[in-house]
Amino acid sequence: MANPLKQLAGQTMIYGLSTILARVINFLFVPIYTRLLSPESYGVVTEFMAYIAVLQVMLVLGLETGCFRFANKEGVDPKKVYSSAFVTVFCVSATFLALMLAFATPIASSLGYAGYESCIMYMGGILALDSITAILFAKLRQETKAFKFAILKTVKIVTETAANLVLFLWFPSHVDSAPWLLNFIPATPDFSYVIFSIFISCVVCGLLFMPDFFKLSFSLDTKLIRQMLAYSLPLMIAALPGVVNDFLDRILFRYFDTNADAWRSSLGLYQAAVKLAVIMNLFIQMFRYAAEPFFFRQSREKGSVKLYADVQEYFTAFCGLVFLGVILYIDIIALILGPQFREAVGIVPIMLLSYMILGMLFNVSMWYKLSGKTNVAVWITLSGLAVTALVIVLFMPKFSYWAAAYGHLASYLVMFIISAVLGAKYYPIPYRWGRLLMIFVLMGAAYGASLLIDSTLFAGFTIQTASAGQIASKLGIHTVLILAYMAGAWKLIRR
Numbered sequence: 001m002a003n004p005l006k007q008l009a010g011q012t013m014i015y016g017l018s019t020i021l022a023r024v025i026n027f028l029f030v031p032i033y034t035r036l037l038s039p040e041s042y043g044v045v046t047e048f049m050a051y052i053a054v055l056q057v058m059l060v061l062g063l064e065t066g067c068f069r070f071a072n073k074e075g076v077d078p079k080k081v082y083s084s085a086f087v088t089v090f091c092v093s094a095t096f097l098a099l100m101l102a103f104a105t106p107i108a109s110s111l112g113y114a115g116y117e118s119c120i121m122y123m124g125g126i127l128a129l130d131s132i133t134a135i136l137f138a139k140l141r142q143e144t145k146a147f148k149f150a151i152l153k154t155v156k157i158v159t160e161t162a163a164n165l166v167l168f169l170w171f172p173s174h175v176d177s178a179p180w181l182l183n184f185i186p187a188t189p190d191f192s193y194v195i196f197s198i199f200i201s202c203v204v205c206g207l208l209f210m211p212d213f214f215k216l217s218f219s220l221d222t223k224l225i226r227q228m229l230a231y232s233l234p235l236m237i238a239a240l241p242g243v244v245n246d247f248l249d250r251i252l253f254r255y256f257d258t259n260a261d262a263w264r265s266s267l268g269l270y271q272a273a274v275k276l277a278v279i280m281n282l283f284i285q286m287f288r289y290a291a292e293p294f295f296f297r298q299s300r301e302k303g304s305v306k307l308y309a310d311v312q313e314y315f316t317a318f319c320g321l322v323f324l325g326v327i328l329y330i331d332i333i334a335l336i337l338g339p340q341f342r343e344a345v346g347i348v349p350i351m352l353l354s355y356m357i358l359g360m361l362f363n364v365s366m367w368y369k370l371s372g373k374t375n376v377a378v379w380i381t382l383s384g385l386a387v388t389a390l391v392i393v394l395f396m397p398k399f400s401y402w403a404a405a406y407g408h409l410a411s412y413l414v415m416f417i418i419s420a421v422l423g424a425k426y427y428p429i430p431y432r433w434g435r436l437l438m439i440f441v442l443m444g445a446a447y448g449a450s451l452l453i454d455s456t457l458f459a460g461f462t463i464q465t466a467s468a469g470q471i472a473s474k475l476g477i478h479t480v481l482i483l484a485y486m487a488g489a490w491k492l493i494r495r
Contacts, residue, residue, distance in 0.1 A: 017150060018149070018153035018154050018157070019153075020282065020285065020286060021154060022153070022157045023282050023285065025157055025160075025161050026278075027275060027278050027282075029161075029164060030275045030336055030337065031336050031338070032169075033045070033194070034272050034336075034337045034340070036168050036189050037189065037190065037191065037268075038265070038268070038340070039265040039266075039268035039269050039340055039341060040264040040268060041190050041191045041268070042191070042268035042271060042272065042341075043253070043265055043268030043271065044113070044264055044268075045194045045195070045268075045271075046250050046268065046270075046271040047250055047251070047253070047264070047267060048119065048195055049247075050247035050250035051123065052123060052126060052127060053243055053246070053247050054240070054251075055096075055127050056127055056131060056134075057236060057239050057240055057243050058236065058240070059089070059128075060089060060131050060236070061088065061232055061233060061236055062232035062233055062234070062236030062237075062239070063085040063089060063135060063138075063228060063229075063232045064134055064138040065232060066085065066231050066235070067081055067135065067138050067142065068138065070224070070227070070228055070231075071142050078142065079216075080217075080219065080224055082135065082142075083216050083217045083218060083219050083220070083221075084219070084221045084225040085138075085225070085228065086132070086135045086136070086216055087218055087219070087220045088225055088229075089132060089134070089135050093127070093128040093129075093131040093132055096124065096127065096128060097128040100120055100121060100123065100124025100127075101121055101124060104118075104120040104121050105117050108120050118185075118192065118196075119192050119195050119196075122192075122195045122196055122198075122199040123195065125202065125203075126195075126199050129202035129203065129205065129206045130202055132206070133206060136213070137149060137152070137153075139212070140152075152205060152209070155204065155205070155208060156201045156204065156205040157201070159204045160197050160198055160200070160201035163197035163200045163201065164193070164194065167185065167193045167196070167197060168189055171185075172187065184196055237378075238377065238378045238381075241378065241381040241382050245385040245388050245411060248385065248388050248389060249270075249388065249392055249404035249408070250271070252389075252392050252393075252396065253266060253267040253270075253396070253404070256392055256393060256403075257397070257400055257401075258396070258397060258398060258399070258400040259400070266401055267401075268341070269341055269344035269401060270344055270347070270400075270401035270404055270405075272337050272338075272344065273341070273344040273347050273348055273401070274347075275336075275337075276326065276333055276334065276336065276337070276348050276351075277326070277348050277352045277354075277355060279322060279325075279326055280322050280323065280351075280352050280355040280356060281355045283318070283319070283359075284319075284359040287315065287359065287362075295366050295369075305428070305429045305430060306430060308363070308366065308429050309430050309431045309432060311363065312360065312431055312436065313432065313435055313439070313493045315359065315360070315363060316356075316360060316436055316439050317439050317489040317492075317493055319356040319359055320356075320439050320443040320489060321482070321485065321486060321489070322352070322356075323349075323352045323353065323443060323447075324443060324446055324447065324481070324482050324485055325482065326348065326352055327349050327447060327450075328446075328447075328450050328479075328481060328482060329475065329478065330345060330348060331462075331463045331471075331474070331475075332463065332475075334463075335463065344401055346402075349447070350408075353409060354408040354409040357416050358412045360416060360436075361415055364416060364419045364420045364423055364429075364431075365377070365423075367422070367426060367427035367429065368419075368422075368426075371426055373426060380415050380418050380419055380422075381415065383414055383418060384415040385411070387407070387410050387411040387414045388408065388410075388411040391403055391406060391410050391411075392407050395407075435492055435493060438492055439489055442489055442492070443485065446482065446484060450478055450481055453477055454474070457473075458470065458473075
């Protein structure tokens with residue numbers, strides 16, 4: 001078993017690196033976007049990305065997982081599996097793209113983007129190309145070609161990065177050098193630059209896949225594809241609530257924000273603040289890559305449930321450190337954002353806490369994966385989606401992006417509680433809830449102490465006007481509070 005497990009661990013790292021690289025680069029572009037785009041324009045980017053995330057799940061039809069299932073089935077030809085899946089997704093995506101091209105003008109007008117029909121077309125191209133290449137990426141995973149997978153993903157990321165840099169930093173002052181680009185984007189930077197950059201990266205990725213494309217037989221086994229869709233479509237339907245839950249708030253700003261005329265600006269401010277909390281989300285993503293195979297690997301070992309409980313404690317304690325590290329140095333970290341975007345920084349603690357609960361939810365939700373009761377996941381996710389929608393509909397008209405932030409927190413908390421209660425019944429894990437609660441108490445104490453000290457010693461403090469001595473004093477005190485938390489958390493979980 002050693003070699004297969006070692007291979008799995010190595011491939012997990014390779015697959016994970018390209019995903020994490022994409023998130024890191026996306027985060028590094030925040031200073032550019034929030035300085036060269038207005039909050040309204042950045043809000044439009046956010047809305048488009050929400051539509052893309054939801055529609056992409058639908059267009060692939062769950063066939064990525066379906067391919068894995070049937071390609072490993074005895075008596076089934078893997079070539080027929082991937083050819084049938086590719087032809088199906090290609091036809092669906094091509095039809096979708098044709099509709100987007102044909103109805104770009106009415107779609108743009110109905111969304112309030114008249115004159116930006118090209119962005120609707122780019123979005124159609126992005127979705128079509130990503131859906132088609134998703135099957136080819138799945139084929140690489142099936143063939144354990146992890147390096148090729150990572151290289152192609154990295155090239156796609158680098159292409160998008162380069163396109164953004166050229167368009168935002170070079171093109172506006174060198175329009176005469178590349179006038180042909182005016183057929184695709186305006187001379188002044190706006191949200192279309194971001195959408196066009198993503199489209200370029202999808203085209204490059206598609207071209208790189210051409211050799212693999214021509215290796216397919218393009219045959220459609222109707223009997224096989226019916227069986228695959230019968231297996232895959234429920235997976236797609238099951239995945240939708242989770243994706244919608246993550247992006248529903250972005251979509252509903254249009255309908256429920258406090259200021260109906262400025263909802264795009266509110267969405268842009270919200271998204272910029274959420275980006276500051278992505279540090280927590282990045283850690284959780286890295287943890288998931290390592291933890292999921294680890295949990296399954298340990299499930300056959302004696303004492304595994306106690307180990308799962310220990311992992312939850314260490315994970316929660318480290319998340320607490322990330323929370324305090326961001327919040328207590330927020331004066332410095334907030335400088336990542338352009339000045340126009342800093343008014344929404346107040347929601348960062350809420351989003352950090354939301355992502356922390358989400359990470360803990362991943363741990364407690366392992367029970368239904370380990371016990372095979374995966375159908376429960378749909379109902380847990382639907383309950384979270386209902387909470388998100390309810391909070392946004394009731395409170396966003398009055399509290400704008402604050403409602404979106406608290407909607408995530410309430411949603412993840414409800415899902416966490418439901419999963420923990422069901423897990424205790426069907427797959428008991430001896431979580432020490434008292435210790436976990438004490439970690440939150442230690443976090444709250446450090447955060448509360450920082451607020452009290454700041455209001456007493458650093459009233460009216462701003463990083464722009466403070467002296468070097470004031471900055472050093474404040475950061476020094478906050479560092480002491482973080483060290484105190486670390487000492488308390490370490491003592492708590494080691495006893």
